[in-house]
Amino acid sequence: MRKPEPVQVIKQRRDAALEKLISGVPYIQFLGIQFDRRGDELTAVLPFDDKLIGNPILPAIHGGVTAAFLETTALIELAWGMMWQEIESGSAPDFQMGDAPIRLPKTIDFTVDYLRSGLPRDAYARATINRSGRRYASVHVEGWQDNRSRLFAQATGHFLMPSSNG
DSSP: OOOOOOHHHHHHHHHHHHHHHHHTOHHHHHHTOEEEEETTEEEEEEOOOGGGEEETTTTEEOHHHHHHHHHHHHHHHHHHHHHHHHHHHTOSOOGGGTOOOOOOOEEEEEEEEEOSOOOSSOEEEEEEEEEEOSSEEEEEEEEESSOTTSEEEEEEEEEEOOOTTO
16 A cells, blocks of 8 residues: 655645746746635735736726636636546646646636726636536636625636647
């Protein structure tokens, strides 16, 4: 019988996989989006930056930034779900060694509901996968700032899942 891996080794493997996933998307770095991981749950964080303001009179976060933040959250959640299964089953490549190809879903459609202005402060988002099959996925995303029960935007998207053979 194989001895269980130390918790720190498992955590490092999961963190390396997430870092590999988000570092492969330059727009994530441009916007400054970060992901807080607790087990298999991800919370996207959009730290406030003046470059995110669309209307300086209000001031409010640009609607395109809000949409990009929510869509990125959905895409990373889907890709993370695929990676998580590989990581936990032991079939994942060694992400710490950098030899794993990243397969991101492709957006079919994405609809954003702007519920209120995004204020000049940090924003958070979580995605819920409603359906995920071999070819297609449906995801709902909620974005908030100071209070999780007071959303400033939400979105629903449909995505084409990458084939397992590349």
